[in-house]
Amino acid sequence: MGNKFKSMGLIGLGMVAGVAASMQFSAIAQKSGTPLPLEELRQLSDVFGLIKSDYVEDVDDKKLVQEAIAGMVSSLDPHSVYLDKKAFKEMRESVQGKFVGIGIEVGMEDGYVKVVSPIEDSPAFKAGIKAGDLITRIDNAPMKGLSLDEAIKKMRGEPHTKLVLTLSRKGEDKPVVVPVMREEIRVQSVKAKMVEPDYAWLRISQFQEPTVEDMAKKVTALYAQNPNIKGMVLDLRNDPGGVVPGAIGVSAAFLPKDVVVVSTNGQLLDSKQTLYARPEFYAGRHPGDPLQKLPAALKSVPLVVLVNSGSASASEIVAGALQDYKRATIMGSQTFGKGSVQTLRQLTADTAVKLTTARYYTPNGRAIQAKGIVPDMAIDDTPDGEGIDSLRLREADLEKHLANGNGEEEVKSRNGRVDELEEEQRILALARKHKPIEFGSKEDFPLAQALNHLKGLPVKLAKADAPVAAAAKPEEKAAKK
Numbered sequence: 001m002g003n004k005f006k007s008m009g010l011i012g013l014g015m016v017a018g019v020a021a022s023m024q025f026s027a028i029a030q031k032s033g034t035p036l037p038l039e040e041l042r043q044l045s046d047v048f049g050l051i052k053s054d055y056v057e058d059v060d061d062k063k064l065v066q067e068a069i070a071g072m073v074s075s076l077d078p079h080s081v082y083l084d085k086k087a088f089k090e091m092r093e094s095v096q097g098k099f100v101g102i103g104i105e106v107g108m109e110d111g112y113v114k115v116v117s118p119i120e121d122s123p124a125f126k127a128g129i130k131a132g133d134l135i136t137r138i139d140n141a142p143m144k145g146l147s148l149d150e151a152i153k154k155m156r157g158e159p160h161t162k163l164v165l166t167l168s169r170k171g172e173d174k175p176v177v178v179p180v181m182r183e184e185i186r187v188q189s190v191k192a193k194m195v196e197p198d199y200a201w202l203r204i205s206q207f208q209e210p211t212v213e214d215m216a217k218k219v220t221a222l223y224a225q226n227p228n229i230k231g232m233v234l235d236l237r238n239d240p241g242g243v244v245p246g247a248i249g250v251s252a253a254f255l256p257k258d259v260v261v262v263s264t265n266g267q268l269l270d271s272k273q274t275l276y277a278r279p280e281f282y283a284g285r286h287p288g289d290p291l292q293k294l295p296a297a298l299k300s301v302p303l304v305v306l307v308n309s310g311s312a313s314a315s316e317i318v319a320g321a322l323q324d325y326k327r328a329t330i331m332g333s334q335t336f337g338k339g340s341v342q343t344l345r346q347l348t349a350d351t352a353v354k355l356t357t358a359r360y361y362t363p364n365g366r367a368i369q370a371k372g373i374v375p376d377m378a379i380d381d382t383p384d385g386e387g388i389d390s391l392r393l394r395e396a397d398l399e400k401h402l403a404n405g406n407g408e409e410e411v412k413s414r415n416g417r418v419d420e421l422e423e424e425q426r427i428l429a430l431a432r433k434h435k436p437i438e439f440g441s442k443e444d445f446p447l448a449q450a451l452n453h454l455k456g457l458p459v460k461l462a463k464a465d466a467p468v469a470a471a472a473k474p475e476e477k478a479a480k481k
Contacts, residue, residue, distance in 0.1 A: 207242030212249030231454030241313025249282030266358030312336035320362035339368025
């Protein structure tokens with residue numbers, strides 16, 4: 001009898017919590033003007049009570065509520081996520097350019113974590129983890145069914161601790177087992193050098209808070225080394241994005257002052273914004289204008305932007321803006337297509353929700369979401385063919401991805417197309433013959449083609465029939481919603 005009363009009390013507690021939540025939600029509903037589904041909220045309260053009373057073992061109330069929040073947010077799209085205390089701390093560290101982990105950018109596919117790209121010079125990169133690998137186990141624990149956030153938590157940890165990843169890799173008959181040591185990842189987001197006399201290479205691997213200032217220093221150093229640079233390659237391949245002010249600053253370095261770099265559109269008034277090539281949009285916490293002392297020649301130097309299917313988010317903002325203003329020739333393969341804005345809404349001092357609140361649009365009004373940036377010139381990643389890049393995951397391949405919004409065709413990767421299975425096997429066999437591309441090296445085929453274009457020499461275009469289009473003309477600008 002005592003247990004029965006205890007169960008009834010717990011269910012009652014859940015119902016009271018549900019009623020209280022409903023009252024709070026009612027206030028939110030009045031604010032949003034949308035009636036809330038009270039019947040479903042009652043069901044949520046009932047399930048909470050049933051778990052507390054009938055589940056095989058006791059479950060912490062806070063854990064139940066946090067998991068309910070996490071599930072609700074993650075059901076929206078692949079980029080909306082609930083950040084608990086640990087995840088929130090790690091996100092802030094990542095934005096600052098450092099975190100403890102193995103150094104990979106990841107997404108979800110078929111219930112598994114999929115490697116979008118390893119971060120250059122990270123433990124994962126050195127261990128040979130490749131873009132496209134599926135992580136099936138971590139320390140022999142299955143990953144199937146875990147959320148992306150849960151999987152990331154398992155890969156994070158204390159510095160100098162080891163974990164073992166079991167990978168499913170295309171072209172391999174057996175699972176690939178890779179031991180990796182966690183380290184503090186300090187991402188060097190900007191690299192620059194003269195790759196040939198009079199020709200410069202500027203690589204941005206990720207957009208972080210220090211990116212604009214670091215870029216300005218490295219570009220200034222290049223011009224001090226050679227004041228008469230004839231051409232520059234801005235390399236955004238495998239750049240997964242990052243902070244938007246970094247993208248605005250990099251774009252502003254090459255564009256005229258005060259022009260539109262990107263706009264956003266969503267439900268809320270503050271999600272309808274236009275961002276310009278002005279210091280207030282990219283300087284961040286740094287006083288003054290970090291681009292003020294850049295050489296004037298940077299505004300007119302012939303420019304090529306290299307992109308691939310690993311170029312996402314902030315890197316697509318840069319490529320789209322430079323393409324719309326015809327400031328650069330975009331070369332490579334179609335980008336990832338992550339054109340949505342995630343806004344951080346802090347819930348407590350230590351927790352937050354990262355929520356998709358808007359879509360990005362290029363200056364000419366092109367939606368990036370689920371389509372990406374189509375290069376002006378399609379270039380394979382090896383001399384023998386398009387290589388592995390065409391098989392990689394794109395935004396349009398992700399489950400529950402946000403639609404384009406402009407009614408434009410969404411571009412998926414070639415994964416899973418039965419009629420091209422033989423071609424995929426050929427490409428994979430070819431890729432195994434080539435060592436991974438070291439960006440900026442003499443063996444970097446796309447870079448060599450970019451330099452040929454800058455010099456007016458013939459360029460070896462992609463062999464495959466990839467979709468290629470020039471930048472949209474200003475008169476083709478789509479109307480904002």
